[in-house]
Amino acid sequence: xxxVNVSREYTLKEKIYVIALFQGMILTLKRFIDGFFFRKHYTxxxxxxxxxxxxNFRGMHFISVDENKTENCTACYLCQxxxxxxxxxxxxxxxxxxxxSYGVRKEKRPLSFDIEALKCCFCGFCExxxxxxxxxxxxxxxxxxxxxxxxxxxxxxLKREVKGRG
Amino acid sequence: MDNLATxxxxxxxxxxxxxxxxxxxxxxxxxxxxxxxLLGVLLFTAGIYGLIGEHFIxxxxxxxxxxxxxxxxxxxxxxxxxxxxxxxxxxxxxxLIGSLAVAGGVFGLLVATILKYFETPLALAxxxxxxxxxxxxxxxxxxxxxxxxxxxxxxxFEAISLAxxxxxxxxxxxxxxxxx
Amino acid sequence: xxxxxxIEIVAKIVFVFAVCxxxxxxxxxxxxxxxxxIQGRVGPNRVGPFGLIQPVADVAKFFFKxxxxxxxxxxxxxxxxxxxxxxxxxxxxxxxxxGSHLVIGDYxxxxxxxxxxxxxxxxxxFAGLEVYPIIIAGWxxxxxxSILGALRGASQIISYEISMGLALLSILxxxxxxxxxKMVEWQNQRFFGFLPAWGVLVNPIGALIFWVSTFAETNxxxxxxxxxxxxxxxGYHLEYGAMKFALFFMAEYVAMIMASALMCTLFxxxxxxxxxxxALVDLIVSVHGFAxxxxxxxxxxxxxxxxxxxxxxxxxxMIWVRWTLxxxxxxxxxNLGWKILxxxxxxNVVIVSxxxxxxx
Numbered sequence: 001x002x003x004v005n006v007s008r009e010y011t012l013k014e015k016i017y018v019i020a021l022f023q024g025m026i027l028t029l030k031r032f033i034d035g036f037f038f039r040k041h042y043t044x045x046x047x048x049x050x051x052x053x054x055x056n057f058r059g060m061h062f063i064s065v066d067e068n069k070t071e072n073c074t075a076c077y078l079c080q081x082x083x084x085x086x087x088x089x090x091x092x093x094x095x096x097x098x099x100x101s102y103g104v105r106k107e108k109r110p111l112s113f114d115i116e117a118l119k120c121c122f123c124g125f126c127e128x129x130x131x132x133x134x135x136x137x138x139x140x141x142x143x144x145x146x147x148x149x150x151x152x153x154x155x156x157x158l159k160r161e162v163k164g165r166g
Numbered sequence: 167m168d169n170l171a172t173x174x175x176x177x178x179x180x181x182x183x184x185x186x187x188x189x190x191x192x193x194x195x196x197x198x199x200x201x202x203x204l205l206g207v208l209l210f211t212a213g214i215y216g217l218i219g220e221h222f223i224x225x226x227x228x229x230x231x232x233x234x235x236x237x238x239x240x241x242x243x244x245x246x247x248x249x250x251x252x253x254x255x256x257x258x259x260x261x262l263i264g265s266l267a268v269a270g271g272v273f274g275l276l277v278a279t280i281l282k283y284f285e286t287p288l289a290l291a292x293x294x295x296x297x298x299x300x301x302x303x304x305x306x307x308x309x310x311x312x313x314x315x316x317x318x319x320x321x322x323f324e325a326i327s328l329a330x331x332x333x334x335x336x337x338x339x340x341x342x343x344x345x346x
Numbered sequence: 347x348x349x350x351x352x353i354e355i356v357a358k359i360v361f362v363f364a365v366c367x368x369x370x371x372x373x374x375x376x377x378x379x380x381x382x383x384i385q386g387r388v389g390p391n392r393v394g395p396f397g398l399i400q401p402v403a404d405v406a407k408f409f410f411k412x413x414x415x416x417x418x419x420x421x422x423x424x425x426x427x428x429x430x431x432x433x434x435x436x437x438x439x440x441x442x443x444x445g446s447h448l449v450i451g452d453y454x455x456x457x458x459x460x461x462x463x464x465x466x467x468x469x470x471x472f473a474g475l476e477v478y479p480i481i482i483a484g485w486x487x488x489x490x491x492s493i494l495g496a497l498r499g500a501s502q503i504i505s506y507e508i509s510m511g512l513a514l515l516s517i518l519x520x521x522x523x524x525x526x527x528k529m530v531e532w533q534n535q536r537f538f539g540f541l542p543a544w545g546v547l548v549n550p551i552g553a554l555i556f557w558v559s560t561f562a563e564t565n566x567x568x569x570x571x572x573x574x575x576x577x578x579x580x581g582y583h584l585e586y587g588a589m590k591f592a593l594f595f596m597a598e599y600v601a602m603i604m605a606s607a608l609m610c611t612l613f614x615x616x617x618x619x620x621x622x623x624x625a626l627v628d629l630i631v632s633v634h635g636f637a638x639x640x641x642x643x644x645x646x647x648x649x650x651x652x653x654x655x656x657x658x659x660x661x662x663x664m665i666w667v668r669w670t671l672x673x674x675x676x677x678x679x680x681n682l683g684w685k686i687l688x689x690x691x692x693x694n695v696v697i698v699s700x701x702x703x704x705x706x
Contacts, residue, residue, distance in 0.1 A: 225470075226464075226467070229474060237500065309523075
């Protein structure tokens, strides 16, 4: 078939152009009045207001804790293994048997748990792989940092109580 | 008299600047620098016209030369992206001396004429039917000029414009033949 | 030279330049805020009340940016162009009359910096000079986009200068003078006893052509091909940064003020009082019990006010048009200039001269 050329003849009214110009100017005047007198705008005033994202939004990770503020993570390395971006680094340690009130359920603990947020692709695989529901993705998207070093989050930053999802 | 002295100083400054621009124009290697030097000469000359009260001539100088002709020059220099040509830049000694002598002669003549009238007050130096007072009585420089152009010198005015038109058509014809 | 006259001249120059450069930040603010209102945005609203201090913050930023020159640019011309850009419209501002005259003691102060005999031609001369900074900047930056912008700017300004000159000619035929003061005085008369004799009523086609050409001369949006952000990045001032760019930016707005002031003076009654302001003058005089001189001074101040209001209106229209119309294609610009405006202006001149001849 190819392209079909449609010839477009302009009418006199369109050729004069001034009429269309004034129509356009009246339209922008209406918009101006809307904006100036009625303060109509579609802008979200960002730091004060925030966009309401979906419940499924995947933002920055956190590690859930139980009622004793002990992390649920048992350093099983499943998240580190499944991570496609290889941004999770875990160093495991045995929990002190003397003070461990959890028994077998939390025998191991992560000595360090680093997530390099700059490498992360926020796919959520770690969340799905976790048998303890320890690592979760929050809805926090404000991740700006001033240096590369600050974008590496360790256990202290990640640990946080679960309050719903987000 | 104080006023006149200030005027003289200003005119001298403008004239020196115009002279410097002229030298820049002559000695510049880049064509654009030459063109801008010429523009400087025209601007400072217009400034001198304005200083001695001939606003109309100054304005016309700006409109015609600085505003139209020099723009055309610079536009064409830019369009063809002319670079400095080392071949032409080489000075030919006898030609240089000859042209310097001619230019020096004309300049000397000019200086002699100017110096002859330099100390004479302005009003005395410009006799004739149109003194400054009559012009302002008749309603300003441009009005008087327009009147004399369109009544007294009407034929010569039209003849000159015809000559310009002929030159324009001739230039187009020549350019056309060369490109075909 | 009399000391009083010297002070008077200096005061007038300072006043005109201060008003011009003081209006520029306000205009920039309005350009950004107004465009935001038109487009359903908010615009700069963080710095100061309503974001009014934003231009100051911008200037501070410009000052502290690095003064950087491209390696292969022609240094002399590169630095010359922004200066030239600001000087040309500023010089043209000197002959716009912004009021009739003030009376102080025995002195009469004309509210116009330079009363030049050939007023309109003077403005035309400096409008012609506005093309140089574009050419010089584009050429000296040594950048493809810059030189494309410069070529576009030069051809556009030269083309539209012709129709602008012809529109000026048609209105000059009506006034019969080059002097802007006399033009404004001519417009002070009334048609049928109530309609102000503004040039736009006498010569509407001339006013329209002049206004359109002014847009092209100042490179405002329907004709902003020399800048053409989406095609040639920023055109002739692409390689400029920091204060040198700010000078170009300021020059654009000063040229806008100049164009609006000229449009107002030639076609919209200049500094003549707006309808209804005469009553205000009478009121002020009767309240304060002014004599003749006081009345004249009050009138002059109100004249400046009405001139300012008129010029502001045209500047707002310029901004309004900018956020309404998209940019023309280059062939459309050239077509409009040479095939529509030029013949129209020529016809207009012929018609106006026939009418003027038959009326005399």
